[in-house]
Every structure is written in structure tokens, then in C-alpha cells.
Amino acid sequence: MSDLTRKTAVELADLMSSGETSSAEITQAHLDRIAATDTAVHAFLHVDTEGALAQAADVDSRRAAGEKLGPLAGVPLALKDVLTQEGVPTTAGSKILEGWKPPYDSTVVKRLRAAGIVILGKTNMDEFAMGSSTENSAYGTTHNPWDLNRIPGGSGGGSSAAVSAYQAPLAIGTDTGGSIRQPAAFTGTVGIKPTYGGTSRYGLIALASSLDTPGPCARTTLDAALLHEAIAGWDPMDSTSINQDVPPVVAAARNGDVTGMRIGVVKELGGEGYQPGVGARFHEAVELLTKLGAEVVEVSCPHFQYALPAYYLILPSEASSNLAKFDAMRFGLRVGDDGENDAEKVMSLTREAGFGDEVKRRIMLGTHALSSGYYDAYYGQAQKVRTLIARDFARAYEQVDVLVSPATPTTAFAIGDRVNDPxxxxxxxxCTIPSNLAGNAAASFPVGLADEDGMPVGFHVMAPVMRDDLLYQVGAALESALADQWGGVLMSKAPELEVTR
Amino acid sequence: MPSITREEVAHLARLARIELSDDELDHLAPQLDQIIGLVAQVSDVAAEDIPPTSHALPLSNVMREDVNVPCLTPEQALSGAPAAEEQRFRVPRILSEEA
Incomplete structure (x- = not known):
């Protein structure tokens, strides 16, 4: 049989239901692939070999017993280390949680288990999801499988790198300002940020509670849609969860028809400051959508230029409050508890030793933005800008069905390039932040390589709240038209990784 | 004129319970100054009559029935504790000598 790690989740599921292979074999093939490539890529912080093989064996025996299983049963997945999985080390990329084993499963993990999806291990990320490169991880940087000298994006660089290195066909990320979409763009993979509240935050170690959204990563649009459907839906354990049916994402991914769809190109997201190769691939993709029958117009969202400053007030404010729980008392690291130091001193010493630079910067920024005398000028004003951005979206969606832009201004940059320039x-x-502030659904789909550096370019699609299905419709249309041009999906152009035995 | 001084950053670190070394202050203070320069752009937006948004979706409080539901056992709850004693979290003293 050809290499199981090259198959999509859908292909793997077919091979299992026809009895040609088992989840145990598929899981072992991916564990072997991780063993052979992760010294170079460093996508994983923890590989749960025993747990994964046990889950696989369980699915195989249920299938043998004739149990009706979900469409992704037995397919392996890589889980971002920000979601709790009972008994499996969970660090959120931070020293302050080194060795912590959560006593409970997050809702996302519960749903993965219910779907029979096999969790291979926990993936690397910027500490507490603060970053765009994984360079803020306390456990070392993940390398981009397309060029090991470059970053894979962040914060979910580990999840995207795992998918793009064929270590897993599926992964879970979380998106607060772009942490699913930007790494997807940088690694030539598909990354979806569902509507805020469409997927549960229960058991997600919070960065900014009004923005955090778990979502799927995959190599194809249909694989992502199936994973989306498996994890999404109302959860009474999350008070901001939306009590409505999951949008028909799988049907949309199978349909992929954009005839008559109105697509708005956001004027403010492009041009100056955007790498030429990113602009070129983006415009070609827009042209392709026109050829496929979409009506494309230009749309202005004048307040998007203030999304970045507003975000860097709202996010640190929420983060400084969320991260107050890392106080050295109930879990995680404790430093300086010598019998002399009081609790406050121990807390300060622990947070000093346990947090990295970016986390410290953002906690202090949030503390500043919320302090009396500055609150109205900073946090209060940022919340008003958030309203204006949501209004820009609402006005745009009166004219068009979806908005599009490049996913990122540049392709993946070299490791170390921007470490000292926050x-x-x-x-x-x-490009990704406005959708987090407004809570709408958004995604990045691969649309080719930039001429100047040969690195993947992501196409960003934004859809109204609870219209996640529109993302998949556009993604599927692009994917099939581009695959016809290229003779395969973009990932088939990725260089072979050197394999160590 | 920096938007935030080294002393103010040291004060923020104390408020946030992070013990910063002098070296770290030297390194972080100018970066925070730059970042505050960036975020201060929000004040360029005329938004006086605009209501604030704290949350993307309009939501009201969510309640559930007041009934017992399964929860963590004491062993599970204490499983990640840096120190535990008699089924409780053991913490450093909370009052200082002079208090």
C-alpha cells in the first residue's frame, strides 16, 4: 500500500471502512513519520504513543463489532497544546505549566474522542498563544516544513507544521488574532477560524476570552469541514457558546460552487507593505473566482486600519486578567517558597521565572491599559473602535456574501528575523485580526507560491457570523480549480523532508 | 519624550506581580514605549457617540438549574498543586512580618 501519511483524512476513512487498513496501522504510520521528521520540524511538545495506539485499537475493535462510527473515526490528529486532555501534559508553550497534567478533558477533546479521532500528541505554540512564529514557545521554535530555516507561523505553528509535514492529516488550532489562519497561510495548508461561539472554549487555556476560537487545520477543504463538524456546536459548559445548528460546512465543502456569489475585495487590506508575490497570487485567485462565476467588487472597510491598535489593547487587557490565575498556588510552577517569602513574593518570583518576554510585555501592557486614568483613553476607546469595525463588516455584508484579502502581508520569514521587533x-x-474583533467566521486557503521566495501564499475569506459554510464553498471552488491547473493540491509541491531513522 | 518611563514600567511589573531584573527593565521598557505608541493610534478615531463593544455577539447571562453535577475529586483538584497538605493547597504565608 502507498504511504498512509500522504492520504487525506477522507481517503484514510475510506480505506478503513473498506477494511484495507486499520486505525492501528494508520496511527503507527504517523507515529513513525513523527519519529523520522520531528527532530528537524519540532512540531510536537509531547507525543502520546501509548494513548494514540490504545485509541486506535479501540476504534478498530468497535468497527469490527459492527458499531456505526463517525466519518473521521480512526483518523489521527495533532492537538494544540493549549487544550486540556486528561492525564496528558499540557503546557500552552509555557515554563509555568511544565509537567502539568490536566484532570479533565476540554470540550473539543471530548468531541474528538466521541468522533473516534485518534489524538497523536500536543503541538508546539507561542507561549499562551502570544505570537506569530512559535519563537515565543518556552520549548524551542517549530520549523516550517517548506523551508526549515523559516518560521511556520504562530501561535499554532506546531499544528500547521504537523499537517504540512505529513505527521498528521488533521490538527486543532485556536485563533485569537490569526493563530490558525496565519500558520495555515505560511505552510500551504487550510486553516479555519469558526464563528466565535461556534466551537467551545471549555478547557482552552484562555488568552483573550472574547476572541479565542478553536478550529480545524487540514491539507484539504473537505477534511477541514469534517473536523469542523466533529468539534462544533453548542456547549452548556461555555457561556458564550451559540445555541444554534452548526452551519452546513461539509455540504458546502462538497459543493464548491461560487456561481453568482458576491465577493468583496477589501480595499484596505493590500497594496503598500504587501509582498509582491503575495499580491500576485491573491489577484490571480480573485480572477479565478470571477471565471468560476463569482461577482467580484471592491469594498471599503475604513476602520480596519485601526484593528491592530485596538486589538493590542483589548487582547492584553483580557490576557492580563486571564493570566492572573498563574499565581503559583494551585497548579504549575512555584519558585522561592523557602518558608521566609510570603505568598506575594513567591507569586512574583514564579511569574518572573515562568513567563517569557512576550507574555510579560502583554501582561504589563494590559495592566497599563486597564489602570485608572488610562482606561477611557485606551481600553474604552478600543472597545468603541471594535464597534466601528463590526459596523464596517455589517455594511460590507449588505453588498457582498463574503470578503476576501491576502491572509498575511508576507510569506513565512526567517527564524530570528523579527524576534526583537514586537x-x-x-x-x-x-488581515486576520478584524474577524476576531467582529467574531465572524474566516479562513485561509493555499493559492500558490510567491515567485520571490517559493513560499506558500494564503487566501483569506471572511464570512458573516454563523455563515462558516460560505468559507468552505469558496475554499472548495479554489482548491478544485487550482488542483486542475497544478495537477494536485499545493501541498504536493512541498519539498521532501530529510528523514532520520 | 517616551509615552511610558522606566519607573512606570517597574510599577506595572509590581502591579502585575512580576519581579523584573534591571536588565529586563532595560530591555522591556523601550519596547513597551514603542507598543504604546502603536496602540495610542486608537485615539485618532472620532468615536465619541459610539457605544463600546466588549463582546462580538449580543449575549445575556446564561444560567443553569441549581443542581449538583459531577465535579473533580479532591485528589484530581490537587493533582497539579505545587504543594498540598491534608487535602488542601499548601501556600506560603499570606501576611508579612510587619503586617
Whole structure:
């Protein structure tokens, strides 16, 4: 049989239902692939070999017993280390949680288990999801499988790198300002940020509670849609969860017809500051959608230019409050508890030792933005800008069905390039942040390689709240038309990784 | 004129319970100054009559019936504790000598 790690989730599911292979074999093939390539890629912080094989064996025996299983049963997946999985180390990329084993499953993990999806392990990320490159992980940087000297994007760089290195056909990410979409763009994979509240935050170690959204990563649109359907839906354990039916994402991914769809190109997201190869692939994709029958117009969203500054007030404010729970008392690291130091001193010493630079910067920024005398000028004003951005979206959606832009201003950059320039790093998320502030659904789909560096370019689609299906419709249309042009999906152009045995 | 001084950053670190070394202050203070320069752009927007949005979706409080539901056992709840004693979290003293 050809290499199981090259198959899509749908192909793997077919091979299992026809009895040609088992989840145990598929899982072992992916564990072997991780063992052979992860020294170079470093996508995983923890590989749960025993747990994954046990889950696979369980699915195989249920299938043998004739049990009716979900469409992804037995397919392996990589889980971002920000979601709790009972008994499996969960660090959120931080030293402060080193060795912590959560006593409960997040809702996403519960649903993965219910779907029979096999969790291979936990993937690397920027500490507490603060970053765009994985360089803020306390456990080392993940390397982009397309070029190991470059970053894979962040914060969910580990999940996207795992998918693009064929270590897993599926992965879970979380998106607060672009942490699913930007790494997807940088690794030539598909990444979806569902509507805020469409997927549960229960058991997600919170960064900014009004923005955090778990979602699927995959190599194809249909695989992502199936995973989306498996994890989405109302959860009484999350008070911001939406109590409505999951949008018909799988049907949309199978349909892929954009005839008559009205597509708006966001004027403010492009042009100056955007890499030429990114602009070129983006415009070609827009042209392709026109050929496929979509009506394309230009749309202005004048307040999007203030999304980045508003985000860097709202996010740190929420983060500084959420991260107050890392106080060295109930879990995680404790430093300086010598019998002399009081609790406050121990807390300060622990947070000093346990948090990295970016986390410290953002906690202090949030503390500043919320402090008396600054609150109205900073946090209050940022919340008003958030309203204006949501109004820009609402006005645009009166004219068009979806909005589009490049997913990122540039392709993946070299490791170390922007480490000491926080603002250059923040600008990675210029195009992705508005959708987090407004809570709507958005996604990145691969549309080719930039001429100047041969790195993948992502096409960003934004759809109204609870119209996640429209993302998949556009993604599927692009994917099949581009695959016809290229003779395969973009990932088939990725260079072979050197394999260590 | 920086938008935030080294002393103010040191004060923020104390408020946020992060013990910063002098070296770190030297490194982080100018970066925070730059970042505050960026975020201060929000004040360029005329938004006086605009209502604030704290949350993307209009939601009201969510309640559930007041009934017992399964929860963590004491062992599970204490499983990640840095120190535990008699089924409780053991913490450093909370009052200082002079208090």
C-alpha cells in the first residue's frame, strides 16, 4: 500500500471502512513519520504513543463489532497544546505549566474522542498563544516544513507544521488574532477560524476570552469541514457558546460552487507593505473566482486600519486578567517558597521565572491599559473602535456574501528575523485580526507560491457570523480549480523532508 | 519624550506581580514605549457617540438549574498543586512580618 501519511483524512476513512487498513496501522504510520521528521520540524511538545495506539485499537475493535462510527473515526490528529486532555501534559508553550497534567478533558477533546479521532500528541505554540512564529514557545521554535530555516507561523505553528509535514492529516488550532489562519497561510495548508461561539472554549487555556476560537487545520477543504463538524456546536459548559445548528460546512465543502456569489475585495487590506508575490497570487485567485462565476467588487472597510491598535489593547487587557490565575498556588510552577517569602513574593518570583518576554510585555501592557486614568483613553476607546469595525463588516455584508484579502502581508520569514521587533511581529496579523474583533467566521486557503521566495501564499475569506459554510464553498471552488491547473493540491509541491531513522 | 518611563514600567511589573531584573527593565521598557505608541493610534478615531463593544455577539447571562453535577475529586483538584497538605493547597504565608 502507498504511504498512509500522504492520504487525506477522507481517503484514510475510506480505506478503513473498506477494511484495507486499520486505525492501528494508520496511527503507527504517523507515529513513525513523527519519529523520522520531528527532530528537524519540532512540531510536537509531547507525543502520546501509548494513548494514540490504545485509541486506535479501540476504534478498530468497535468497527469490527459492527458499531456505526463517525466519518473521521480512526483518523489521527495533532492537538494544540493549549487544550486540556486528561492525564496528558499540557503546557500552552509555557515554563509555568511544565509537567502539568490536566484532570479533565476540554470540550473539543471530548468531541474528538466521541468522533473516534485518534489524538497523536500536543503541538508546539507561542507561549499562551502570544505570537506569530512559535519563537515565543518556552520549548524551542517549530520549523516550517517548506523551508526549515523559516518560521511556520504562530501561535499554532506546531499544528500547521504537523499537517504540512505529513505527521498528521488533521490538527486543532485556536485563533485569537490569526493563530490558525496565519500558520495555515505560511505552510500551504487550510486553516479555519469558526464563528466565535461556534466551537467551545471549555478547557482552552484562555488568552483573550472574547476572541479565542478553536478550529480545524487540514491539507484539504473537505477534511477541514469534517473536523469542523466533529468539534462544533453548542456547549452548556461555555457561556458564550451559540445555541444554534452548526452551519452546513461539509455540504458546502462538497459543493464548491461560487456561481453568482458576491465577493468583496477589501480595499484596505493590500497594496503598500504587501509582498509582491503575495499580491500576485491573491489577484490571480480573485480572477479565478470571477471565471468560476463569482461577482467580484471592491469594498471599503475604513476602520480596519485601526484593528491592530485596538486589538493590542483589548487582547492584553483580557490576557492580563486571564493570566492572573498563574499565581503559583494551585497548579504549575512555584519558585522561592523557602518558608521566609510570603505568598506575594513567591507569586512574583514564579511569574518572573515562568513567563517569557512576550507574555510579560502583554501582561504589563494590559495592566497599563486597564489602570485608572488610562482606561477611557485606551481600553474604552478600543472597545468603541471594535464597534466601528463590526459596523464596517455589517455594511460590507449588505453588498457582498463574503470578503476576501491576502491572509498575511508576507510569506513565512526567517527564524530570528523579527524576534526583537514586537511591532513587526504584530503586523503579521493585520488581515486576520478584524474577524476576531467582529467574531465572524474566516479562513485561509493555499493559492500558490510567491515567485520571490517559493513560499506558500494564503487566501483569506471572511464570512458573516454563523455563515462558516460560505468559507468552505469558496475554499472548495479554489482548491478544485487550482488542483486542475497544478495537477494536485499545493501541498504536493512541498519539498521532501530529510528523514532520520 | 517616551509615552511610558522606566519607573512606570517597574510599577506595572509590581502591579502585575512580576519581579523584573534591571536588565529586563532595560530591555522591556523601550519596547513597551514603542507598543504604546502603536496602540495610542486608537485615539485618532472620532468615536465619541459610539457605544463600546466588549463582546462580538449580543449575549445575556446564561444560567443553569441549581443542581449538583459531577465535579473533580479532591485528589484530581490537587493533582497539579505545587504543594498540598491534608487535602488542601499548601501556600506560603499570606501576611508579612510587619503586617
Amino acid at each position: 511591532i513587526a511581529m504584530y503586523k503579521n496579523d493585520l
